[in-house]
Amino acid sequence: MITKRIIPCLDVKDGKVVKGVNFAGLRDVASPVDLAKFYSDNGADELVFYDITASAEGRALFTDILRETASSVFIPLTVGGGIRTTDDFERVLACGADKVSVNSGAIANRDLIGEAAKKYGDQCVVISADIKRVNGAFHVFAKGGREDTGMEAIEWIKRCVGEGAGEVVVNSMDTDGVKKGFDIELLKLVCKAVDVPVIASGGAGSQADFVTLFQEISTIDAGLAASVFHFGEIAIPDLKNTLKKNNINVRL
Amino acid sequence: MIAIVDYGVGNLFSLHSSLKKVGCETVVTSDKKTIENAEKIILPGVGAFEDAAKKLRDSGLDAVVKAEVKKGKYLMGICLGMQMLFEKSFEYGEHQGLGLLKGNVVPMKGYIDKDLKIPHIGWNKLHFEKPHFLFKYCKESDFVYFVHSYFATDCKESVIATTEYGKMLTAAVGKDNVLGCQFHPEKSGDVGLNILRAFCEA
Numbered sequence: 001m002i003t004k005r006i007i008p009c010l011d012v013k014d015g016k017v018v019k020g021v022n023f024a025g026l027r028d029v030a031s032p033v034d035l036a037k038f039y040s041d042n043g044a045d046e047l048v049f050y051d052i053t054a055s056a057e058g059r060a061l062f063t064d065i066l067r068e069t070a071s072s073v074f075i076p077l078t079v080g081g082g083i084r085t086t087d088d089f090e091r092v093l094a095c096g097a098d099k100v101s102v103n104s105g106a107i108a109n110r111d112l113i114g115e116a117a118k119k120y121g122d123q124c125v126v127i128s129a130d131i132k133r134v135n136g137a138f139h140v141f142a143k144g145g146r147e148d149t150g151m152e153a154i155e156w157i158k159r160c161v162g163e164g165a166g167e168v169v170v171n172s173m174d175t176d177g178v179k180k181g182f183d184i185e186l187l188k189l190v191c192k193a194v195d196v197p198v199i200a201s202g203g204a205g206s207q208a209d210f211v212t213l214f215q216e217i218s219t220i221d222a223g224l225a226a227s228v229f230h231f232g233e234i235a236i237p238d239l240k241n242t243l244k245k246n247n248i249n250v251r252l
Numbered sequence: 253m254i255a256i257v258d259y260g261v262g263n264l265f266s267l268h269s270s271l272k273k274v275g276c277e278t279v280v281t282s283d284k285k286t287i288e289n290a291e292k293i294i295l296p297g298v299g300a301f302e303d304a305a306k307k308l309r310d311s312g313l314d315a316v317v318k319a320e321v322k323k324g325k326y327l328m329g330i331c332l333g334m335q336m337l338f339e340k341s342f343e344y345g346e347h348q349g350l351g352l353l354k355g356n357v358v359p360m361k362g363y364i365d366k367d368l369k370i371p372h373i374g375w376n377k378l379h380f381e382k383p384h385f386l387f388k389y390c391k392e393s394d395f396v397y398f399v400h401s402y403f404a405t406d407c408k409e410s411v412i413a414t415t416e417y418g419k420m421l422t423a424a425v426g427k428d429n430v431l432g433c434q435f436h437p438e439k440s441g442d443v444g445l446n447i448l449r450a451f452c453e454a
Contacts, residue, residue, distance in 0.1 A: 001416055002374040003395070040441065045375055071269040076397060076439050096265040098439065121299045123371055123399045166371065197373055221374065251375045251395045 003251045004214050004243065005045040005222035006236055007199065008229040010035060012081075013052045015061035017230075033068045039229070040073045043236040045251060047073065048101070048169075048224060051081030052144075063095045070096020080128055084109065089116050093124070101126040101169060104142040106160060107149055117164025122196075127165035129157055131186060132173035138186060145173050153186075154193050161194045168194060169224065172202040179205025179228070182213045187220060197221035204228050207242045214248045254452065255290035258282045259311045262298040267330070270438035274445050276452040284316050292451070293320060297332030301341040301357065301402070304332055305349065314350060321352055326429045328451055334425065334432030335404060343402050352430045355407030360400075364418035371401040376415045376423075376435075378443075384412040384426050385454055386433075389446035396423070396433075396440040396447075403434065 011018040016030045036047055049069070051062045059082065070077060079092040080101030089100050100120075106112050106127060117125045130141040131153040138153035157168055170190050172183030182203045191198050200213055204225035213223055228234045240250045254271060256264055258280050271278040271294075279286060287293060295317060297304050308314045321327050329337045338349045341357035349357070360370050375395040380387060398415065404422040413424040415435075425432045431451065437444035 002372065002376050002398075005374055067265075070266055072273070074266065074270050074273070074438060074445060075441050093263050094265065096263070096269065098263070098266070123298070123373065167373070195369055197369060219369075221369075 001249055003045070003249050004220075005199075006043070006210070006239060006250070007046045007048055007078075007222050007224040008039050008044050008236070009048040009050060009201070009224050009226045011050050011052055011226065012062060012065065014055075014058040015053075015065050018052065032065050033072065035230075036069045036073045036077075039236070040075050043240055043252070044075065045222070046076040046078065048078045048080065049097075050101075051079065053082070059091075063091060066092060066095040066097060078126055080126070083112075085112070086115050086119055089120060089124075093120065099124055099126050099167065101128045102165075103128045103130065104144075107140070107142045107151075113160050113165050114163040117166070122164045122166035125165045126167045126169060127157065127160040128169040128171065129153060129160075130171050130173055138189070141173060154189055157190055158193050161196055165196065167197045167199065169199045169201055175203030176201075178203055181205065181209040182223070184213070184216050187213070187217055191217055191219045199224050201225070204234070207234055207239050210239060210243060211246045211248065214243065215246065253290050254278045254292045254294060255287045256280045256294045256296060257287065257308075257313055257317065259304075259308045259313055261304045261307055261332070262296050264296055267294070267296055267438045270445060270448055271452070274449040274452055276448070282311060282313065284313070287313065287316050288320060290325075292326040292328070292454070293317060295327060295329040295333035295336065297330065297336060298399075299332060301332065301335060301343040301349075302345065302347050305336060305341075305347055308336065318350060318352065321430060324429055326431065326451070326454055327352070329432035330438075331400060331434060331436055334434055335402060337425070337430060337432050338404055338407065341402065353407060353410045353425060353427060353432075355404050355410065357402050358405050359402050360417075360421070363403075364421075368418045371399055372417045372421070373399050375440075376417060378413045378415060378423055379420070380413050382412045382426075384424075386412070386424065386426060386431060386447055386450050388450050390443055394443045396435040396437070396443055398423075398435045400434060 078099040079097040084105040410425040410427040
């Protein structure tokens with residue numbers, strides 16, 4: 001049976017990892033390539049690269065980094081950040097990305113998911129949604145969480161999947177950064193609404209949070225996190241052993 | 253030299269990189285002569301069967317690949333490339349494959365438990381059905397990475413590994429010089445690299 005996936009997310013700006021990295025034996029790593037190798041050697045099931053660069057020069061730097069990573073790391077790579085057109089898909093896929101994650105780009109251009117799915121296949125298109133509670137409803141936010149679109153989140157996700165998104169990343173802005181666990185309430189709603197893989201993001205603070213995630217929601221496919229992995233608060237091999245002890249199926 | 257057949261489907265960057273990584277001289281090509289001169293051939297593929305089969309036919313490379321296989325050259329299909337080795341696919345209709353292996357490609361939908369998500373995406377275990385040189389550096393229950401919605405069936409004579417997803421599904425095939433992996437060895441970490449290494453050494 002298929003395993004639950006653990007996915008570290010690397011924020012990259014102008015070709016460098018943004019958030020500080022602090023492992024034993026691996027201090028202040030700025031190279032996304034080195035960090036990707038480290039995670040790949042230490043049990044990550046997949047990697048997400050998020051390009052938060054604004055400039056064209058920075059984007060070119062990012063594709064160089066991606067190419068270098070994909071030449072040396074042989075696990076699935078998802079790329080997000082600044083994806084607005086199918087040309088953007090082409091640019092990152094040609095450098096070795098396996099999946100492309102869209103967020104604001106899909107909100108601004110409602111045809112993007114459909115066009116990309118048709119051209120590259122559903123398995124290649126990931127809808128990533130930043131979601132926050134507003135007056136008791138779940139709203140989708142755009143532009144890195146700065147803009148409330150007013151759209152209801154579950155309907156939005158269903159629509160994206162209907163158009164061809166093959167996977168959903170649910171980033172709860174309410175739990176993100178709080179480190180008190182994933183947004184189980186929201187994730188349950190999403191898992192009930194769609195039948196493609198769902199990846200939980202936002203809120204992981206401890207190994208127990210991952211155990212709770214997979215025990216509470218049997219249909220969730222993966223847990224994604226950044227800082228708890230980067231700061232060495234959770235080592236992925238330890239996490240996977242803990243999950244296994246709790247009868248959660250993982251790749252060891 | 254291994255020739256990765258480029259017939260306009262799929263992303264060949266990682267496959268090329270992974271073969272380089274295991275020290276294998278590799279070329280991505282759509283040139284008939286280059287394929288004829290290669291020691292081994294890899295047929296990749298992602299996307300829909302009908303579209304891929306048509307592109308392969310239109311390029312004329314289907315005949316080249318078949319002729320080389322007939323001469324005894326090793327051929328490995330990967331993912332959709334593996335599915336194309338069979339007689340027919342029933343993905344949105346009925347389509348002819350290369351017919352190099354006995355069997356057909358059918359949807360998982362309606363076959364596996366309906367609670368299970370389709371596509372089958374992620375890491376799953378290899379279960380060996382027959383000893384095979386492709387697995388000489390692997391062991392039973394090693395994990396590999398899958399992304400697919402259709403699977404090969406009625407292929408008892410060639411199946412060498414299966415994986416469990418509700419039911420046992422064909423994971424790898426091998427009969428004489430025709431080999432195939434449903435999973436992506438180029439995305440399956442060290443296990444996948446070891447399978448590619450074994451292919452290169454054959």
